[in-house]
Amino acid sequence: MKVALYFTTLTASACAFTQQANNVRASTAIDAEPRREVLSKIVAAGATFLPLAANAAIGESPRYSVFGLIGDGTSYSEGAAYGTDQKGKVYSPYSVYGERDENSLYKENSANDIAYKQAIIKETFVRLDRIPAFADRKEWSNVYTELTRYMQETRGAVRGLATSKTSKDKADVFFRAIERCYGAATQRKGEACKVANTAAIAALDDFMKSLD
Secondary structure (H helix, E strand, O other), X not given: OHHHHHHHHHHHHHHHHHHHHHHHHHHHHHHHHHHHHHHHHHHHHHHHOOOHHHOOOOOOOOOOEEOOOEEOOOOOOOOOXXXXXXXXXEOOOXXXXXXXXXXXXXXXXXHHHHHHHHHHHHHHHHXXXXXHHHXXXXXXXXXXXHHHOOHHHHHHHHHHHOOOHHHHHHHHHHXXXXXXXXXXXXXXXXXXXXXXXXXXXXXXXXXXXXXX
16 A cells, blocks of 8 residues: 555656656747847847958958968968068067167157156155155055055166166166065064165165266
8 A cells, every 4th residue: 555655656746747847848948939039130130240351252262371471471360461561570470560770669768768767766766755654654565565566667767777887786776775675564674674765765866866
C-alpha cells in the first residue's frame, strides 16, 4: 500500500514538472520571436549607415595591406597606411606623425618652450612652500600628493632646461633633496621632512640661477 501511494505521488510530481517545463519553453519561444524581429531591425538599420567604401564591388577581391608592402598599398591599414599615404617620412611605420625636423611646429628650447618650463618651476616653488604646514599638521598624505602630482612636470622642466654639466649636477641635487623629503614623510619624521624640503627649495633656486 505504501509503495503504491509513493509511486502515485511521484508520478503526479513528474507530470506537474513536465507541464511546467513545457509552459516555460512555450513562453520562451513566444518571447524570443519579438526579440528576433527587434534584432533584425537593428542590424538592418546599422547596415544602412555603413560607409559605402566598405561594400566591395561585384567580382572584386578583398583589399588588404601588410605593413604597406604586401597587398594593396592604397587600402586602409591602422589609419595611416603605414606612411604610404603621407607626404613626408613618418616617425615610425606605425605612426601618423612625421619625423621632427626644422619644419616641425614644436621647437625644443625655443623661447616659448623655455618660458613654459620656467612657469612650471615657478609653480613648483608654490607647491614646495606648502610642505612645512602639512608636516606640522601631520598631513602626510598631502605631502605625498604634493610631491607626486606635480613633480612629474617639474622633473621634465628641470631636465629640459639643464643643458650644461653644471646645471645637470645642480638638478641632481634638487632631485635628491625631494627624495629625502618624501622618504622622511613616509617615516612620519616631520622635522626631517621640513629640513629636506628647505634644501629642495634652495637647490631649485640654485639651479635656476645657474641658467642665467
